Amino acid sequence: MTPDIEMPRYQCHKQVWALKIKEIEFLSEGGEIVELSGENDEAELAEVAYGMIAPAEDGYAPFRVDAAYVRKHLPQIGGYYVVYDDGYQSWSPAEAF
DSSP states (O other), X not given: OOTTSOOOOOOOOOOOEEEEEEEEEEEOTTSOBOOOOSSOOHHXXXXXXXXXXXXXXXXXXXXXXXXXXXXXXXXXXXXXXEEXXXXXXXXXXXXXX
């Protein structure tokens, strides 16, 4: 593929399960809150053992996501925690969702 030729564009319609993120905390192994600067600093991310996501939708309790999810997706408030048919977990910004 050369930079002069745009790849073909496709419209995708997948069914997913998703919850809007109202609050999210990143926590260390000891359960202390890890403040992330937003710079995707590897040292900061290395301190994160897991995240706790509080959904905006009524009736759903906060739930835990592992450190690998946090490091890969860097979920943010206002975006969506997404689960695909095959169980793959992702994050999507609200604008793209």
